[in-house]
Amino acid sequence: MSASPIPPLVLASASPRRLDLLRQVGYEPAAIDPADIDETPHARELPRAYALRMARAKLEAVAPRHAGALVLAADSVVVCSRRILPKTEEEAEARDCLTRLSGRRHRVLGGVAVASPSGKVQTRLVETIVRFKRLERAEIDAYLASGEWRGKAGGYAIQGRAAAFVAFLSGSYSNVVGLPLFETVGLLKSAAR
Numbered sequence: 001m002s003a004s005p006i007p008p009l010v011l012a013s014a015s016p017r018r019l020d021l022l023r024q025v026g027y028e029p030a031a032i033d034p035a036d037i038d039e040t041p042h043a044r045e046l047p048r049a050y051a052l053r054m055a056r057a058k059l060e061a062v063a064p065r066h067a068g069a070l071v072l073a074a075d076s077v078v079v080c081s082r083r084i085l086p087k088t089e090e091e092a093e094a095r096d097c098l099t100r101l102s103g104r105r106h107r108v109l110g111g112v113a114v115a116s117p118s119g120k121v122q123t124r125l126v127e128t129i130v131r132f133k134r135l136e137r138a139e140i141d142a143y144l145a146s147g148e149w150r151g152k153a154g155g156y157a158i159q160g161r162a163a164a165f166v167a168f169l170s171g172s173y174s175n176v177v178g179l180p181l182f183e184t185v186g187l188l189k190s191a192a193r
């Protein structure tokens with residue numbers, strides 16, 4: 001019996017973290033084709049539904065351009081007291097996020113969607129609990145000066161200086177960085193069969 005050929009993988013993401021994470025577990029995308037979609041949450045949309053809807057929408061925007069490939073899309077959402085925190089583009093937004101996250105637990109929701117070469121879509125929703133230490137004003141100021149919050153959900157990046165804020169974490173660490181690797185590899189293996 002001959003092994004079936006491994007289909008090419010397309011990463012539907014502009015996030016360098018997602019590419020690094022995929023490579024970490026031995027996947028090299030044949031192409032990177034980011035989705036350009038409206039990421040505004042619907043009114044009263046629940047965070048888990050939102051994370052899954054975004055992953056699916058990114059996939060659906062890109063998969064039709066790559067018939068016969070495996071296509072992977074993902075979305076990370078930081079939730080504090082049921083509020084979806086923004087992907088921070090302005091310093092004031094990042095300060096607001098860090099002030100909310102200080103001394104409290106929050107959730108990082110990772111939506112992942114994979115299309116098989118035949119176009120079948122499978123999704124996963126992964127939840128990680130994170131607790132930050134109480135942040136002094138000077139710590140927030142120093143973090144803002146680092147710029148590491150730019151473009152990150154919830155205004156921080158656990159893979160950088162914000163690692164020093166993490167007093168507790170339960171669940172998938174890679175999910176917080178941008179892609180839950182255990183679940184993603186499971187989806188990719190199942191879709192490649």
Ligand SMILES: Cc1cn([C@H]2C[C@H](O)[C@@H](COP(=O)(O)OP(=O)(O)OP(=O)(O)O)O2)c(=O)[nH]c1=O
Binds near residue numbers: 018039087
């Ligand atoms: C919480 C957290 C988020 N992030 C990043 C991961 C994602 O890039 C970003 C969340 O935004 P996303 O909308 O999930 O992703 P993106 O816009 O960067 O890329 P694309 O939609 O093209 O896939 O926040 C970190 O890098 N570290 C962290 O600790």
